[in-house]
Amino acid sequence: MEYQELPYVLIDYIGGKHGVHEDHVEFLKKYFHLITLKEYIENKKFLSEKIRAIYMWYHKPVVNEELLQSLPNLKIVASSGVGIDHLDLKLLSGYGVKASNTPFIVSSDTADLAMALMLASSRRLVEGYQMAVSPDTEYFPADWLGDAVSGATLGIIGMGSIGYKVAERAKAFEMKILYHNRNRRNKEEESAVGAVYCEKIHHLLQQSDFVLLSVNLMPATHKLIGKRELELMKPTATLINVSRGLVVDQDALVEALQNKVIKAAALDVTYPEPLPRDHPLLKLKNVIITPHMGTATKKTRLLMMENMIKSIQAGLMGLPIPHEVLL
């Protein structure tokens, strides 16, 4: 295909902290004529009609009404990752623009991270590391203990692809698995991982040693875990969040952790990200926070890119789009 015939695709920028990965660019350029936002702004008159797709990498470029109005031939926005709470689907639909995400390929890495957080929190790994390397450490005390993961009870809120993969892993640790979901999974799926359905979320909260949030963010799950839910949890329980920060009422969480209403929390996601540097969650000893790294592996990012290329190509050819996100 001649270079001029490659479809024009808008991206935010390349490299740096937020841009499209530099080592993805060569591959992308085989399929698309990449236009950065800066290039677009500098040459709007020529480029605005050429751009037919947006490659949205980690929520950038931001797609608003102004942008949509100026891109008359835009067909599709391909978004990286599985979460789509940052997309205004109504707005896109109004302009006849389709959207796609990258579900399933992110599931294993995110499930792995959920397990990593649960183990690190329960066994006090970060504290332990600090003790092991601290210049003040003279000996390791015998009465410094964590809690077991093996044999404990895990409550999974949100048993989609990610939640189910966590259940598969937790089963190998002989954990007792409870789950709460919009829809009950079928019997074979449940027995494959030994998961027990809790129709009422409070049953799950009351019985779990670890409560894992692996839901989508949507109006129904916004502040799903608040003061009441935290009080229903055991005082020895740990809350783990790999969904979105807004699924948890953060102020209620701070209070619960300060007053030992629950034992600890381990969060890969917060609202906002990063938290303001003076936020109380950063000061608590019984919290671990990681920088939204659920999919932060080389392999998975490559798979996400490949996925997005396929979605854009399908969208531009008017074919069924793999992983289209519908209103």
Next chain:
Amino acid sequence: MFRRKAFSLLKTMPLKSGASNFASKFIHPVIAFHGHGCHRTSVDYRQAQDSPGSARGQTITAPQTKVMAEEELPGVLILGVGGTHGVLEDLAALLKKHFRLITMTEFLENKREISKKIQSIFVFECRPTIDRKLLESLPNLKVIGNSGVGVDHLDLKMIANFGVKVTNTPHAVADSTADIGMALMLASARRLVEGCQIAVSPDTKYFAVDWLGVEVTRSTLGIIGMGNIGYKVAQRARAFHMRILYHNRKQRRKEEEEAVGAHYCEKIEDLLQQSDFVMLVVNLTPETHKLIGKKELGLMKPTATLINISRGAVIDQDALAEALQNKVVRAAALDVTYPEPLPRDHPLLKLNNIIITPHIGTATVQALRMMAEEAIANMLAVLNGQPIPSEVFPK
């Protein structure tokens, strides 16, 4: 005299939800039944033999024995109770049900009287130190019950020469140590400790999108040492769809291999060359001392991670520091070092591609309790002349 007394099997405590009822796993079936001259209180053997899954969360209570005066119980020597190195209070309470507890302080204050009473020593976190002098002063010592599975801190030959048996706790440590192996592998691969530092650092303004770790799912794990703990690691790793290789003195049975999808590597080199994660789960013995040195590190992939949950001395630490500095291997995650803690100026502490934890493989409330129970059962078996569940012999 105590042979005619009935010793109850350990009355097991209700454990935290989900924690396994441990006693059912390790009480040797023979102990459950045979008299051997003792009035054995009967226990429902079927209950004791429940599979781990079903026993979990239940309490198996052995009938109470008649309460014995404290002086009639066999004496067990411990370093002390509480403080930074002593036996934890809860565990001391468990010991007191079956033994007269004697601390080192009490012993030293009144050696003549007390030395005869000591029939057992409960070694917790390698203390008290067992040396020739101590053994010579305890004429009635029958058994040293070690809390933990590693016995490299004990001179087994010397102890055997005094006619004293040594026991360890291989079953109690397995789950918690396998869990720590998995925790270290995941934390290292996904750069969890670094990530935490970024998340809370006062200098952090945004999270870089190109900050990446390596995958665990579907990668290759090489387990060196496929005993109780190594096998439990394999069971866990299988759920992450890892390809599992293992190297062991003896190949496991086919059914055991197939159950976890593990492939035997007779040559350690084959394992080292193919693994993304190499996990050391061996005992420390003369054969495994510095098992991993410059040559072995050189054989590993430059993208590989070394995880150690055995003993520090299984690795040549100087070679490891060099390999990490020169990126011969990607990273290391160590629960054990030599010594513990490392001197504060040790090169390993300065590297940023290493996680070290303070030997916390069994540092859970649940594991410590199970270790004490397993040690107690072993010591009682020796004192009763019963088959011993976990005796350790010198080579």
